[in-house]
Amino acid sequence: MISRGSLPRWLTSEHPLPWLFPVTSLLVVFGLYPVLYSLWLSFYKRNPATRKEKFLPSWNWNKLISDDRVWDAVEITLTYVVIALVLQLVLGMLIALLLDTDRKGFGVMRALMTLPLVVPPAVTGMMFLLMYDSSFGVISNSLYALNLLSPSAPILGTSSTALWGVIVADVWQWTPFMVLIMLAGLRALPREPFEAASIDGASGIQSFFYLTLPMMSKIIALAILIRGIDLFRIFDYVKVMTDSGPGTATETLTAYAGTVYFKTANFPYASTVALATLIVVLVVSSVFIKVFKIKF
């Protein structure tokens, strides 16, 4: 056995700093440094022709405010986040309620539910791209057969339906995540209040609205927070399925930052758009945490 005295002093210290060093280093390198570097970049005006950058701190931020595409992207991002979140939350809760039982076989079903989560989002995007194809796609052709859509208006090529097309892929992939969180919450609820309510003659629906939902509120709020932040930075599905189109009908903030970065190589302005996304996320999530009194 190695004695305490034979180890270096820093390794045996009870001071927290040595133990925090590895994770702090990772956070600084991969979290703080990129944000600070982006902030620094955002203070420069880049001339795309000469590639020269000039220190003009307000240039990109003024441009951001007067850029119509940014405001369109904010609107699309918020629409996307709200619709996807509501659908995932409602479906997640419903499925979790169905799976919240000890009956035989449901354990396997709970495990199967997680399968979409292991598919990379880009692959999910490709999968739905094929299923939406107007010639051979199973989803498109089913909707044509039901007269719900016309072959002359492809789902991802029509501005009124493209965003819905992307949201469906997101909902398919991430609803299981909501199911897992809700299920964990449901299974942890105490049985006594439900038994008492049952004796008092409460219906299942009454129990759900007056017991389950209030007792699950913190978990639901946490799920909304985690998924909401994730949804704000949506990029993969948009890039693979629509590339922000048609026009800018599916251009979210992160997708716009990607367009500025990849297509025009204006790194300072792309950084500014990315930082604006971060600011929106921070503000919205802080308000949410405050309002719902979430404690970590």
Added chain:
Amino acid sequence: MSFKRFKKQNFIIDSANKFTAGKMTKRDFLKKMGMAGVGFSAYSAGMLGGPGRPFFGNVAHADGHSTTPPEVADFLREAGKPYAGTTIRYTSEATPPTNVLNELKSEFTELTGINVEIEIVPLEQVLAKATQDVQGQLGTYDIYYLDQAWTSTFSPDTIDPVEYYEANPDLAMPGFDFDDFSKPLVEGICEYDGKWIGLPFDIPIFTLMYRKDILEKHGIEIPRTYEDFTKAVEMITAAEKENNIYGTGLQAKSGHYSLECDWTQAVWGHGGSIFGADKNFSGNDEQGIAGLEWYQNLLKNAPAASVTSTWDGQWQMGSAGQIALCQSWAEFFPGWNADDSKVKGLWEMAKPLEGSASLRSRDDVGFGEIPGWGHQGGSSIALSRYSKNEEAAWLFLQWACSKDIMTRCTLIGGFAPMRNSSFTDPRIVERKGLEGSGTTRHLDTVKWTIDNVMASEPDLPIWAGVANNEIPTELGKLLTGQEYDGSAKKCMDQIAKLVDAVVDEADLG
């Protein structure tokens, strides 16, 4: 080349051909690529997911065997000795020539000992990677693949190959012959401000292609003008729509460079231009509007998937027998006529449509734009100024653009060569009589188009961004009904505002 490797290459090319023709599932394709030992990364982005140009087909690979002249082989063996073991890197879109070169590069390694890594990614990623490399002067890539729209953008970052050849006689390939490169291609693809920024590498160019069986069935003459084309397209759509055949197909994906290419062809064809002599955007003048309105009308006579298609989707429309006429990239032609094509031997090629008699001269337009009737989308490969393996990369560049390799690339891929000598090479001439796989009967028309009516986009350092972002995005809004209420004028006025602002910001006016 060993028989085993030759068989393996055939296997890979045949599989890729079947996959792009929709005759093989993605799963089977990946399985076969795995069996052949092909890395997934090379094909994944470029062929499966990204908007790259598809591998339009091996049409004559049986004639693609090595014919490297002995003096060239000896030169490469000797000159390559000091650099044996070096690995050079270049990133490219999945263009047909790059795919073929990727297959042939082992011959270069056998001769020189120099390894070559070709990273195949979608076009906008090629641009982003090259931009990052030059911004930081990193030298990550020894060779850049440069679309013609990026020529002026990257002109400060590449080494002039003509100067380099003369300055380094020990590394100069015998018989390389710069004068053999097609002059219009050099001018349109890789020359900027009197300097060669690279070597011409491929030349997709707009020509007219038509299904002779459908035209004969309806008694339609081969269209010569834009008016003829419109009439033919409308007539065919009306008569054949029930059979799921449309007059034409477009590459009108919003926000994609392919849409910008279609648009410029329409504008030039109607006597307009992208910029005026005053260097202001001129797509919103009378001719520009006429061109866009003509294009809007075409969309009504094209498969609905046109608005989500790039060149890849347009090629598939032709390959699937879904369209009867198409003014687009000539390199579609060999694949459409390949033996395993559903429409083998039915596609023919004609000169591009004759545009307005009032085609603008080069003096009437700005930024070196060349109005014409055949939009060219060529590319060059260039030696990076920041390369850490400059000599080894230069040897590869010469080999890749040598007479032998360029001719063999055309024989394998069926696309137009860069060198005049390739057009008259006996192996290419003898295949002009073929109907199916291996045909070169379209190359005379391609050469005529290059030599007489080739059109080139403007050369300005911000063009890559404008052509990939502002123009195709706003066009997409118009064509898909997101904005502008179908008004070409409103859309063009907005594009004019955006483009002029970008030009002003870059102090180019």
